[in-house]
Amino acid sequence: MHYDGTIWRPPYEAYSLLIQVTAGCTHHSCKFCTLYEDLPFKFRMSPLSEVKEDLAEASHYVRNVPRIFFTGANPFVLSTDKLKTLAKMVKEYYPNYKSIGCFGRITDVKNKTVEELKELRALGYDGITFGVETGDDEALAFMNKGYRREDIIEQCKKMEEAGISYNFFYLTGISGAGRGEIGAKATAEVFNQCHPQIIDASMLTIYNTSELYKEIQKGNWKEESEIEKLAELKTLIENLTVEARFATDGASNLIQVRGNLPTDQKKLVKYLERLIATADEAALREYRVNLKHL
Template sequence: VSFGMFARVTDIAPKSVAELKNLRHMKLDSINIGIETAHDPTLDRMNKGYHASDILEQLSKLDEAGIRYNVFYLNGLGGKGNGEVSAIATADVLNRLHPCIINIVSLTVFPESQLYQDVLDGTYIEEPEIERLMEMRTLIDRLDIKVNLLGHHISNTVPITGALPGDKAAILREFDEAIARFPETELKAYRNRIWHL
């Protein structure tokens, strides 16, 4: 018998490696962690309470303790013009870690959120859909670790799954074909039809 959990990066910080090893001994088998991105300006903008260095430090402790973990990447979080830098920063951090799965979901702003008000105020500009596809492509292209990808969430206009490094070339081709084929308006219309996640 084992158990898993969801956690924030900041939840790991108070635990020493010895304490984490003890949790592993007590059958803590896996942790799902929403890192969102490793792009510090975006983490600050979203008041996440941690930076890329914290992601690296805390998840390295899980590696040392022998606890498996999966991470969630929130595509599009940086807003217009920040997709590539977010992808590069995140890949650079993840390449120094050992996640089992990278789950990719795409930011969808709903009217009840504070971010929706920021969109209305013009203080936050959503990342265009084509830029989001390019962001995901950049993230995957720059990853050089052995990891499983789960990007088949409803929020993703181009769903993908696979295992790196073996499936990388095929996944990149999917993105290239989608970027060439789908107009921004069609992809945006898809997102506008999402009423819940």
């Protein structure tokens, strides 16, 4: 199998067949991100010959795979024709597959028409995961995400019109010290206008190879305390009105919160309130500074 660098996938794609179709990120400019720094290039599409070889190899060991997850930071950036070609290759080796997922950037949707998205949905593309991080425009701009909150809403409406479901990654702590709850409320306003199936939250962990670390050293940004991050997470959950699965499954999270919204909303909020009331900042911080890798 051909895999370049560390392979990342959402926790909920644990049982999907992972096939590399791209490596790296087309944007590769978010100040906090260090996920693809082990690659000697910014982004590349895998040669179709490699994808074919990997599908053939996998089919010898795993049969009747219902879902395939294309790896890379944002394979959804590929043209509609290329994504269609990849789906046809999957069909050749897994004729009974049900769906294809991948990571995507909100800007990847902008380059596709609703009709093109419908074509992709017909081929099984569904459950696309977007690392939107936040609905806080100030944080989006500072972190150089490359889009604004309005773009999240606009492009997700296109996905919905095409019948493609999607999931969100939220980054607790991205708004910085003193602004966590402001960012959480702004994010809830955005998410409540969309229909993500899953909202998976991770807590910001800053590594000294990131651009954000340099901004901190210059005095341009300050990290939230761990207790602030818990309060931010609570604020986000209590302001969401959307129906979705909510989870904090990644290693960067100090605690695990899982439930269905809005059914479990009050229970999750009360759980976080109890944690915040008894939290020890020093103990929580020890976990963060000893987290060597995400």
